[in-house]
Amino acid sequence: MKPVIISVFTARELGYTGNPAAVVLTSEILEDQEMQQQAAALGLPATSFIFIDKNENCNVSWFAPDEKIELCGHGAAAAGIFLSKYLEKPEITLYYKGGEINVEVSEDTFSMRLEAIPVLKLISECPLPLKEGLGIPVLAIYETANKHLILTDSESSVKNMNPDFKRLRDSEIFGYAITAPGDKVDFVSRTLVPHVGQLEDFATGSSHAMLVPFWSERLNKSEMVAEQLSKRGGRFISSITGNEVVLSGEFMIQE
Template identity: 35%
Template sequence: MPAPAPHQPMPLRWFTPGGEVRLCGHATLATAHVLFTEIGLRTPRIAFSTLSGTLSVTRLEQPNTYQMNFPVDKPAATPVPDALPAAIGLPWQAVYKGSDDFLVILAHEEELRSLNPRMDLLQAVDARGVIVSAPGTKDDFVSRCFYPRYGIPEDPVTGSAHTLLTPYWAAQLGKDVLTARQLSAREGILQCTLAQDRVLLQGQAVTYLRGMIFL
């Protein structure tokens, strides 16, 4: 992999089993981690040129800890898609739309943990995916993210979803720094900061596999 030119963002694209997406937090974090720890990039910050504009990842003092700087995605009022009520199967508080995803708000974390959506109906929703969120019992908010249209029934941890979740919960809770938990099977914890038109997401990454490919 060639080293990035000084002061020039490195091109970055993301592909799921169902196609290319405009933003992917987990893969951005992993890419930056590899560049810093495996390739040996010595700068404290790296910038990427993407379909969502210029993104940056900063290496923090705590080992294997990084802060990603993404554009904010503000939730907007929206008509409810016909397939959504039956797909979710639970009463909700509100439904919003971001640039790519629908956001469904439930009243309680327990409802979100028990949620068993119908993937066949979620595939009929005209969006990248559906985020379902609720206030947390120990965290500021919790969420689950479903992307069956892109070959991902439920995503383990979704950085891009938190660019939509963070401004919503910041407004609801009256604070700009929040702790979030994604309630997938393996769960994930993120620190989210709303900074005007940007969302800062802090998380950790570790290298778990190294290999070689011969061409």
């Protein structure tokens, strides 16, 4: 089947075009090398490969153009949206190596449920390559089981940050979400991945699985609106209950 391209966490009224992912439905389980080659040829931030097994379980794997992705939030959303339309079902459960993700889909909006990613520890001192490479105030840096989380002082710092990716690569830290309180929304962020070709992600579901519990505790709120200030822009409607994060947003299917 021809790949379908779906952009998620869009916001038409703000001109946000979200994060695009290709979705490929396969008739058999593919080797990682073959999926990697297809993802490289497509050249999008993520490609979701779906295989529906004999038990009708929807199994998904994600690949960036240059590496496999263990958890891809926007790729999961795109896969769920595709399957909802393909199977004519409003709710889809995706199975991946780390567990399962539930995606609910309406006409042009979706919601997805992810396990919250908690902060593991506060790092006492920001590594010098990050401090110099980001060029913005670093108020705190936290380690999580996914990316690192970096707190800065303002939305302006996040928006106007001009990362020096060469300097950032002097640190072994793979990726990080830089975040601050928002001026008109609860919080804003950008996600940097200097060790891969993309460098910066556009609208990152996995980052928000850690940002939502972080800001929920700081703001004492269980429902929040967030924006990712990448060049494409992304908008997230979020809630948290216990260790479950719900991310909702708009989507567009490329015709």
